[in-house]
Amino acid sequence: MADLADIAQAHIETVAAVAVKNVSAKVYTGKSSLYCCECGEPIPEARREAAPYCSLCLDCQQLEELKNVGRGRKMNV
Numbered sequence: 656m657a658d659l660a661d662i663a664q665a666h667i668e669t670v671a672a673v674a675v676k677n678v679s680a681k682v683y684t685g686k687s688s689l690y691c692c693e694c695g696e697p698i699p700e701a702r703r704e705a706a707p708y709c710s711l712c713l714d715c716q717q718l719e720e721l722k723n724v725g726r727g728r729k730m731n732v
């Protein structure tokens with residue numbers, strides 16, 4: 656069973672790997688991230704076109720905005 660340190664380390668490794676992919680991708684696209692900065696999944700082209708400069712996939716963006724609603728911020732999806 657993984658403890659919190661293992662889960663945190665796995666998340667850090669995922670975020671770092673996605674950051675490297677996105678840095679490489681931005682050299683070519685100059686806009687949105689090709690991979691979600693939260694989960695590492697590819698961001699569909701339709702989302703990248705609809706939301707230029709996005710860094711999260713739709714699912715992660717919605718989760719992030721739900722967290723923000725609880726903090727009194729508005730949604731942008």
Ligand SMILES: [Zn+2]
Binds near residue numbers: 691
């Ligand atoms: Zn995501």
